[in-house]
Amino acid sequence: xxxxxxxxxxxxxxxxxxxxxxxxxxxxxxxxxxxxxxxxxxxxxxxxxxxxxxxxxxxxxxxxxxxxxxxxxxxxxxxxxxxxxxxxxxxxxxxxxxxxxxxxxxxxxxxxxxxxxxxxxxxxxxxxxxxxxxxxxxxxxxxxxxxxxxxxxxxxxxxxxxxxxxxxxxxxxxxxxxxxxxxxxxxxxxxxxxxxxxxxxxxxxxxxxxxxxxxxxxxxxxxxxxxxxxxxxxxxxxxxxxxxxxxxxxxxxxxxxxxxxxxxxxxxxxxxxxxxxxxxxxxxxxxxxxxxxxxxxxxxxxxxxxxxxxxxxxxxxxxxxxxxxxxxxxxxxxxxxxxxxxxxxxxxxxxxxxxxxxxxxxx
Amino acid sequence: xxxxxxxxxxxxxxxxxxxxxxxxxxxxxxxxxxxxxxxxxxxxxxxxxxxxxxxxxxxxxxxxxxxxxxxxxxxxxxxxxxxxxxxxxxxxxxxxxxxxxxxxxxxxxxxxxxxxxxxxxxxxxxxxxxxxxxxxxxxxxxxxxxxxxxxxxxxxxxxxxxxxxxxxxxxxxxxxxxxxxxxxxxxxxxxxxxxxxxxxxxxxxxxxxxxxxxxxxxxxxxxxxxxxxxxxxxxxxxxxxxxxxxxxxxxxxxxxxxxxxxxxxxxxxxxxxxxxxxxxxxxxxxxxxxxxxxxxxxxxxxxxxxxxxxxxxxxxxxxxxxxxxxxxxxxxxxxxxxxxxxxxxxxxxxxxxxxxxxxxxxxxxxxxxxxxxxxxxxxxxxxxxxxxxxxxxxxxxxxxxxxxxxxxxxxxxxxxxxxxxxxxxxxxxxxxxxxxxxxxxxxxxxxxxxxxxxxxxxxxxxxxxxxxxxxxxxxxxxxxxx
Numbered sequence: 018x019x020x021x022x023x024x025x026x027x028x029x030x031x032x033x034x035x036x037x038x039x040x041x042x043x044x045x046x047x048x049x050x051x052x053x054x055x056x057x058x059x060x061x062x063x064x065x066x067x068x069x070x071x072x073x074x075x076x077x078x079x080x081x082x083x084x085x086x087x088x089x090x091x092x093x094x095x096x097x098x099x100x101x102x103x104x105x106x107x108x109x110x111x112x113x114x115x116x117x118x119x120x121x122x123x124x125x126x127x128x129x130x131x132x133x134x135x136x137x138x139x140x141x142x143x144x145x146x147x148x149x150x151x152x153x154x155x156x157x158x159x160x161x162x163x164x165x166x167x168x169x170x171x172x173x174x175x176x177x178x179x180x181x182x183x184x185x186x187x188x189x190x191x192x193x194x195x196x197x198x199x200x201x202x203x204x205x206x207x208x209x210x211x212x213x214x215x216x217x218x219x220x221x222x223x224x225x226x227x228x229x230x231x232x233x234x235x236x237x238x239x240x241x242x243x244x245x246x247x248x249x250x251x252x253x254x255x256x257x258x259x260x261x262x263x264x265x266x267x268x269x270x271x272x273x274x275x276x277x278x279x280x281x282x283x284x285x286x287x288x289x290x291x292x293x294x295x296x297x298x299x300x301x302x303x304x305x306x307x308x309x310x311x312x313x314x315x316x317x318x319x320x321x322x323x324x325x326x327x328x329x330x331x332x333x334x335x336x337x338x339x340x341x342x343x344x345x346x347x348x349x350x351x352x353x354x355x356x357x358x359x360x361x362x363x364x365x366x367x368x369x370x371x372x373x374x375x376x377x378x379x380x
Numbered sequence: 381x382x383x384x385x386x387x388x389x390x391x392x393x394x395x396x397x398x399x400x401x402x403x404x405x406x407x408x409x410x411x412x413x414x415x416x417x418x419x420x421x422x423x424x425x426x427x428x429x430x431x432x433x434x435x436x437x438x439x440x441x442x443x444x445x446x447x448x449x450x451x452x453x454x455x456x457x458x459x460x461x462x463x464x465x466x467x468x469x470x471x472x473x474x475x476x477x478x479x480x481x482x483x484x485x486x487x488x489x490x491x492x493x494x495x496x497x498x499x500x501x502x503x504x505x506x507x508x509x510x511x512x513x514x515x516x517x518x519x520x521x522x523x524x525x526x527x528x529x530x531x532x533x534x535x536x537x538x539x540x541x542x543x544x545x546x547x548x549x550x551x552x553x554x555x556x557x558x559x560x561x562x563x564x565x566x567x568x569x570x571x572x573x574x575x576x577x578x579x580x581x582x583x584x585x586x587x588x589x590x591x592x593x594x595x596x597x598x599x600x601x602x603x604x605x606x607x608x609x610x611x612x613x614x615x616x617x618x619x620x621x622x623x624x625x626x627x628x629x630x631x632x633x634x635x636x637x638x639x640x641x642x643x644x645x646x647x648x649x650x651x652x653x654x655x656x657x658x659x660x661x662x663x664x665x666x667x668x669x670x671x672x673x674x675x676x677x678x679x680x681x682x683x684x685x686x687x688x689x690x691x692x693x694x695x696x697x698x699x700x701x702x703x704x705x706x707x708x709x710x711x712x713x714x715x716x717x718x719x720x721x722x723x724x725x726x727x728x729x730x731x732x733x734x735x736x737x738x739x740x741x742x743x744x745x746x747x748x749x750x751x752x753x754x755x756x757x758x759x760x761x762x763x764x765x766x767x768x769x770x771x772x773x774x775x776x777x778x779x780x781x782x783x784x785x786x787x788x789x790x791x792x793x794x795x796x797x798x799x800x801x802x803x804x805x806x807x808x809x810x811x812x813x814x815x816x817x818x819x820x821x822x823x824x825x826x827x828x829x830x831x832x833x834x835x836x837x838x839x840x841x842x843x844x845x846x847x848x849x850x851x852x853x854x855x856x857x858x859x860x861x862x
Contacts, residue, residue, distance in 0.1 A: 071621070072621065073725055074535070074620070074725075075724075118566065118567065128564075131542075131570055147814055147817045151809075153723070153724055153755055153789070153791055154535055155534050155722055155751070156791040156793070157720075157793045157794060157796065157797050158791050158793050158798055158802070158806070158810075159814070159818060160574060160577070164570045164573025164574055165569055165573060166569070167573065168566060168569050168570055170569075172569070185622075208483055213594060214506065214594040214595060214596055216662045216663040216666055237669070238666070238669045240669050241666045245666060285565070285567065287564075289486075311564065315565040337566075338567065339567040353568065358566070358568055359568040359569060361559070362551060362557055363549070363551060363559060363575070363825070364569070366551075367574065367825070369824050370817075370824035370825070371820075
């Protein structure tokens with residue numbers, strides 16, 4: 018394994034090796050698939066914030082910069098990355114977050130990592146430093162390479178520098194929780210909330226033994242929260258309010274996946290609210306722990322069994338998955354399971370153009 | 381193969397009324413909203429089904445004929461300018477909303493669906509489609525996808541690409557692919573994210589899955605008039621520093637205000653050097669609390685007049701003036717060039733001062749209307765096309781403004797795209813390597829480079845320069861250039 022500290026050194030490294038597997042700090046180990054003959058490229062020393070002007074709502078940083086470091090810096094100016102990049106406390110980097118394409122519960126309010134990335138520099142299969150996008154919040158020039166690299170899992174090359182949009186952080190938060198006795202009731206509450214003109218920071222469903230907990234987070238000026246919580250009570254029924262440290266702890270545990278035991282596999286499954294019932298039915302007989310996040314747009318599964326079983330289940334349901342954390346699972350390059358949605362002519366052409374010698378992993 | 385063989389193939393796919401070859405029919409397709417460029421295509425086809433689009437693209441590929449997919453032709457960058465001897469695929473008849481699912485908050489639409497029609501269809505469910513380019517009455521979703529259209533709400537809500545969930549696309553050799561899906565989340569590379577904004581170079585989007593949002597419950601708007609542009613710019617900085625996130629922040633300068641006043645009598649404060657409009661939107665109770673902060677803040681920015689509309693009609697009057705500013709400029713000048721530069725927001729004041737100086741040095745009037753929240757400038761360079769050389773002089777001022785935006789760390793286009801108009805500036809924004817990688821990608825996706833040939837990349841085929849001036853629809857006040 019090699020550690021590099023400049024984008025130019027990454028270029029040299031890529032040119033010098035036939036097969037290169039980029040990695041950050043390894044907080045999402047199942048996404049790193051080092052095949053025989055491949056060389057790991059450690060980007061964790063390629064770190065540091067290069068530009069940050071709070072008045073612009075943007076910053077630029079090297080890809081190996083830990084998310085937590087950036088969040089601390091933004092926090093000093095009352096700003097944040099609203100999509101709650103997951104696993105920040107464990108050391109997740111900006112580059113890893115983009116390459117994995119992961120967003121936390123806060124993506125409900127303003128969008129996910131794809132909606133906040135503005136610019137990128139990465140090293141392509143020819144070992145060239147390429148730049149796409151820009152450093153301003155609005156830009157329509159050139160192909161949208163920043164978006165392409167979201168979820169790219171290293172297969173288009175190592176990301177070395179990123180520019181993000183940031184937003185002002187809500188001054189105060191509160192969370193409203195209700196216990197829905199059944200899944201259909203929980204889904205109905207969720208439907209009413211997503212259809213209503215409410216500005217919710219997060220909207221998650223957490224199925225448990227006694228039903229499904231509906232978790233709704235509000236953010237904004239402290240003086241507006243009591244009335245907004247009262248409105249939620251009217252829409253959702255009687256529930257509990259979490260403020261301050263309790264609110265913070267709840268959502269931090271969600272985005273850090275502390276609820277996933279070490280021996281289980283954490284799997285991300287994109288879906289829509291209409292697909293939740295079928296997935297729940299398929300998982301009923303298993304001891305998988307589930308969380309439906311961002312208004313039913315993604316399922317997070319803590320899967321205690323062999324991953325190939327889930328691979329099959331998801332394929333049957335027409336769903337894709339990404340195995341992120343847990344015991345290693347051979348035969349699933351890059352952690353992809355279920356329906357493989359990247360097997361189309363556009364994908365193979367983009368790969369052929371950007372990595373013609375297949376220097377980077379094929380997933 | 382011959383042109384005759386190509387046309388014969390098309391005639392086997394399209395009935396006579398939907399295969400246009402007569403010069404009088406082709407004239408309507410010679411240009412888009414960037415009327416300075418004009419080219420007559422060889423033929424126009426008007427498909428009504430996806431299969432017909434695929435067949436037309438395949439015929440182009442077989443006969444190696446370039447094609448341009450086109451919606452309503454509102455591109456301000458010449459993005460839908462035809463290629464001489466090429467085919468125009470007119471998509472306006474593919475205008476069905478295939479599915480509207482309020483529970484899933486999405487709509488699946490054909491590319492010829494008008495932007496505003498999506499919002500109209502969603503409205504009974506309390507939903508809307510957020511991207512709102514000012515041509516939304518007439519521009520199509522296919523064009524919005526190709527050029528990643530914006531609007532006045534991009535800082536908070538993003539551009540078209542932030543609202544597209546999936547795309548069924550016909551690649552330039554006729555292969556059909558499904559990119560993305562129905563979820564906001566995905567695994568694997570963001571293929572549909574790359575496709576949006578491709579300027580027609582990757583093929584034709586034939587089905588687009590759009591995300592719908594609940595219509596904001598409440599809007600609170602404030603209009604502030606300033607004696608200097610600097611004060612207005614400082615006010616924007618103060619709003620940004622306050623931690624508020626307005627849905628829209630717009631500035632108009634003196635010349636733009638005069639035009640708007642003459643056109644729609646918006647009754648803006650008299651004598652203003654700049655007017656700032658800030659609007660908060662969202663959940664009523666949240667907006668109400670934030671608006672109190674905003675008002676106090678604006679009171680301290682040195683505005684000589686502050687107005688807060690108390691009725692929806694008053695609010696609409698404010699916006700009507702703003703929206704009409706572009707077409708209204710036509711009252712001040714027979715012709716104008718609209719630009720779409722972006723600068724870092726903190727450099728707005730500097731950019732405007734330099735534009736003022738350039739305007740004075742060139743002796744050409746420039747009106748400024750811009751999306752202050754995201755640093756997107758729309759300088760309107762006024763000229764009279766009947767005077768010899770006037771257009772060229774305006775172009776040379778436009779070039780200097782474009783380079784100014786690049787120098788200040790911004791971009792040559794915020795929402796109009798590169799198209800024909802800004803191709804020559806791409807090397808100022810991207811390195812030779814960046815451009816080469818884009819070109820390699822273009823060539824692998826489209827092996828014959830037949831999809832919208834000549835756009836985005838510098839040094840494409842040069843079309844004939846012809847007439848300049850507002851688009852006929854713009855003269856009629858139906859579309860505007862922002």
